[in-house]
Amino acid sequence: MDNLPRPGTPQEDLADRKSPALPPRQGLLTADLVALAQGGVSVILASCGAEGKPIAGIGVGARVDEAGTIRVFLTRQANLPLLKALEDGRAIAVTFSRARDHVSFQVKANGASILQACPDDTPEIARQSAVFRDELIGINLPKHVAEGFTTYDPGDLLAIEFTPEAAFVQTPGPGAGSPLSP
Numbered sequence: 001m002d003n004l005p006r007p008g009t010p011q012e013d014l015a016d017r018k019s020p021a022l023p024p025r026q027g028l029l030t031a032d033l034v035a036l037a038q039g040g041v042s043v044i045l046a047s048c049g050a051e052g053k054p055i056a057g058i059g060v061g062a063r064v065d066e067a068g069t070i071r072v073f074l075t076r077q078a079n080l081p082l083l084k085a086l087e088d089g090r091a092i093a094v095t096f097s098r099a100r101d102h103v104s105f106q107v108k109a110n111g112a113s114i115l116q117a118c119p120d121d122t123p124e125i126a127r128q129s130a131v132f133r134d135e136l137i138g139i140n141l142p143k144h145v146a147e148g149f150t151t152y153d154p155g156d157l158l159a160i161e162f163t164p165e166a167a168f169v170q171t172p173g174p175g176a177g178s179p180l181s182p
Helices: 010-017 031-037 077-087 119-138 143-150
Strands: 042-048 054-064 070-075 092-097 104-109 113-116 157-162 166-169
Touching (some): 042 070, 054 077, 070 077, 070 119, 077 113
Antiparallel strands (some): 042 054, 054 070, 070 157, 092 104, 104 166, 113 157
16 A cells, blocks of 8 residues: 555645636536546435434445536435435535545535436446446455445436535545635
């Protein structure tokens, strides 16, 4: 693991965000954040139940359209409590985190729509899952563990769709949690 790149710091994430050299944004997200979200990363979802109890979920990939709307793909059976919270109109938070260096960001919205995954989503979900699996293997997780993290039933896939209202640095270190303002 000595040959792995040094993780970026939250301060570097914030400085990069202010760079005039960045490509145009897709809604709230810069092109680099869109690339990270669609790059085969860990996708962790969160909401809360009626009593405010936190609910976590796990995604298998994401797509961001030109307007910045995010579609997160997840399996129904593994995420039933989260889906119930979203059906009840609860807020959503999604964290995207790259395994090799822990570069991470989080987006939040007041709610999300639950949709069927489209047939044209399937190849992209498979690509992102394969990239994530290979990255986990690249940081020395045993192949069977990496495959366990990235295996999903294509027949059980759903999508949640939302437009992020806020984004935050989540890369570990001082400044994690800082808002990524446009």
